[in-house]
Amino acid sequence: xxxxxxxxxxxxxxxxxxxxxxxxxxxxxxxxxxxxxxxxxxxxxxxxxxxxxxxxxxxxxxxxxxxxxxxxxxxxxxxxxxxxxxxxxxxxxxxxxxxxxxxxxxxxxxxxxxxxxxxxxxxxxxxxxxxxxxxxxxxxxxxxxxxxxxxxxxxxxxxxxxxxxxxxxxxxxxxxxxxxxxxxxxxxxxxxxxxxxxxxxxxxxxxxxxxxxxxxxxxxxxxxxxxxxxxxxxxxxxxxxxxxxxxxxxxxxxxxxxxxxxx
Amino acid sequence: xxxxxxxxxxxxxxxxxxxxxxxxxxxxxxxxxxxxxxxxxxxxxxxxxxxxxxxxxxxxxxxxxxxxxxxxxxxxxxxxxxxxxxxxxxxxxxxxxxxxxxxxxxxxxxxxxxxxxxxxxxxxxxxxxxxxxxxxxxxxxxxxxxxxxxxxxxxxxxxxxxxxxxxxxxxxxxxxxxxxxxxxxxxxxxxxxxxxxxxxxxxxxxxxxxxxxxxxxxxxxxxxxxxxxxxxxxxxxxxxxxxxxxxxxxxxxxxxxxxxxxxxxxxxxxxxxxxxxxxxxxxxxxxxxxxxxxxxxxxxxxxxxxxxxxxxxxxxxx
Numbered sequence: 389x390x391x392x393x394x395x396x397x398x399x400x401x402x403x404x405x406x407x408x409x410x411x412x413x414x415x416x417x418x419x420x421x422x423x424x425x426x427x428x429x430x431x432x433x434x435x436x437x438x439x440x441x442x443x444x445x446x447x448x449x450x451x452x453x454x455x456x457x458x459x460x461x462x463x464x465x466x467x468x469x470x471x472x473x474x475x476x477x478x479x480x481x482x483x484x485x486x487x488x489x490x491x492x493x494x495x496x497x498x499x500x501x502x503x504x505x506x507x508x509x510x511x512x513x514x515x516x517x518x519x520x521x522x523x524x525x526x527x528x529x530x531x532x533x534x535x536x537x538x539x540x541x542x543x544x545x546x547x548x549x550x551x552x553x554x555x556x557x558x559x560x561x562x563x564x565x566x567x568x569x570x571x572x573x574x575x576x577x578x579x580x581x582x583x584x585x586x587x588x589x590x591x592x593x594x595x596x597x598x599x600x601x602x603x604x605x606x607x608x609x610x611x612x613x614x615x616x617x618x619x620x621x622x623x624x625x626x627x628x629x630x631x632x633x634x635x636x637x638x639x640x641x642x643x644x645x646x647x648x649x650x651x
Numbered sequence: 652x653x654x655x656x657x658x659x660x661x662x663x664x665x666x667x668x669x670x671x672x673x674x675x676x677x678x679x680x681x682x683x684x685x686x687x688x689x690x691x692x693x694x695x696x697x698x699x700x701x702x703x704x705x706x707x708x709x710x711x712x713x714x715x716x717x718x719x720x721x722x723x724x725x726x727x728x729x730x731x732x733x734x735x736x737x738x739x740x741x742x743x744x745x746x747x748x749x750x751x752x753x754x755x756x757x758x759x760x761x762x763x764x765x766x767x768x769x770x771x772x773x774x775x776x777x778x779x780x781x782x783x784x785x786x787x788x789x790x791x792x793x794x795x796x797x798x799x800x801x802x803x804x805x806x807x808x809x810x811x812x813x814x815x816x817x818x819x820x821x822x823x824x825x826x827x828x829x830x831x832x833x834x835x836x837x838x839x840x841x842x843x844x845x846x847x848x849x850x851x852x853x854x855x856x857x858x859x860x861x862x863x864x865x866x867x868x869x870x871x872x873x874x875x876x877x878x879x880x881x882x883x884x885x886x887x888x889x890x891x892x893x894x895x896x897x898x899x900x901x902x903x904x905x906x907x908x909x910x911x912x913x914x915x916x917x918x919x920x921x922x923x924x925x926x927x928x929x930x931x932x933x934x935x936x937x938x939x940x941x942x943x944x945x946x947x948x949x950x951x952x953x954x955x956x957x958x959x960x961x962x963x964x965x966x967x968x969x
Contacts (some may be wrong), residue, residue, distance in 0.1 A: 446943055
């Protein structure tokens with residue numbers, strides 16, 4: 389048991405150190421959503437005419453609508469970036485060393501998830517602080533309530549990254565992940581437009597958005613930011629997270645997983 | 652057990668304390684009644700055709716409604732929602748103001764270019780005063796000596812002496828003046844101009860223009876910024892100006908005439924009403940068919956409540 393926590397501690401610390409050392413990565417992770425918020429959303433500010441849907445009680449500007457989606461974007465990109473570094477680790481050997489530790493593999497992977505999620509949460513809060521500085525503020529209780537939501541969503545998206553990284557043989561393949569996973573996941577969700585807006589263009593698009601786990605992660609965050617609990621969104625996020633995590637554990641299992649097939 | 656009398660008194664007091672905002676729905680021919688405590692519509696009352704202006708008598712025992720397309724001002728018992736009687740109002744009454752004497756209604760007759768004075772007790776027309784074309788905005792000074800009618804097409808504020816029923820001044824404002832109010836104990840008159848996109852401030856003693864307030868909302872085309880109704884806070888330091896199809900309410904400092912900020916509300920915001928302690932402001936949003944509630948201290952919208960089609964006027968029933 390003690391060993392398990394020493395490992396957790398070590399992995400989180402290692403991620404944290406990497407994070408501190410790579411300031412550029414932190415800034416880059418922050419710049420992306422801020423560009424969306426301050427450039428993209430500003431153009432749509434008054435034009436979109438969002439109608440009122442829960443958790444909102446009144447009309448909101450597009451900038452306010454997009455904030456939870458951009459928190460989700462941070463978690464999504466960070467989850468993927470973390471899995472990218474895992475591919476790198478595996479190529480360079482430190483991951484092989486880690487995976488030989490005398491602890492259950494799922495625990496090692498879970499530690500990795502916790503580490504990357506902790507950093508994602510830090511980035512999401514920094515983003516919320518910058519947004520608040522630009523006048524886009526949430527209720528005070530929302531800033532507290534969003535913590536568990538960010539954690540659950542972060543672990544789900546991190547688990548997706550882990551599962552994907554088990555499929556990727558080489559670093560170069562990550563561009564494919566960007567095109568085929570990150571972008572569709574982000575754009576086919578409620579991060580940028582509400583479901584009813586999607587339905588206006590196509591009901592099929594709406595249905596795809598409605599089953600996208602990223603949609604539910606974003607909605608869970610959105611409700612939490614207003615101090616409200618969205619049970620179905622939590623359920624979807626947890627189920628998707630569990631499936632992705634099981635896939636990752638299977639993928640990283642040297643006896644059965646894809647690692648064996650590749651080697 | 653000792654608490655029982657307290658609960659009893661509270662439960663008895665509750666219905667009396669139920670503050671309401673009455674909203675006229677222009678296209679539904681109804682009034683939506685919003686409970687201020689719960690911010691929900693508690694009942695809907697039928698009226699004459701195209702209800703617009705709405706105001707209560709001083710003791711709140713009667714509510715006056717401009718039923719524009721019925722060419723009448725209806726007098727309703729707010730307890731029962733029954734129309735007690737109609738007042739002769741002249742054609743197409745749009746807006747009116749109740750004189751501080753609690754007896755005379757001054758009504759703008761949009762189609763007839765007149766202002767009609769009606770005695771609500773004898774139910775007779777006391778006077779009709781020729782004003783500019785398409786009169787709409789109505790205001791009365793706190794001392795009851797001056798009544799203002801604004802005419803949408805002539806683009807003027809007409810100053811009427813309430814004793815003689817004569818015009819004693821006409822002042823030009825920007826295009827399509829919609830609403831007028833006296834501020835600071837009747838020292839200032841504010842007139843909003845819908846197409847001009849401004850609010851003109853007059854010195855009442857000299858009837859001269861003192862200031863003009865313009866509006867500029869980021870991301871909204873200036874053509875859509877159309878000031879209509881406005882209300883001032885209890886301390887009269889802040890005015891809230893409804894800006895029509897820009898879907899925003901401006902917050903204006905009444906000392907410097909500067910716009911401090913803009914609050915997003917529903918589509919085509921028209922008139923507004925405060926609750927009794929003026930902590931909440933209710934805006935009627937015509938096109939979106941709802942009422943946005945603004946927290947006055949925080950200057951932030953807290954909730955938007957669905958009402959009937961094209962809500963127009965709003966009045967408080969404490």
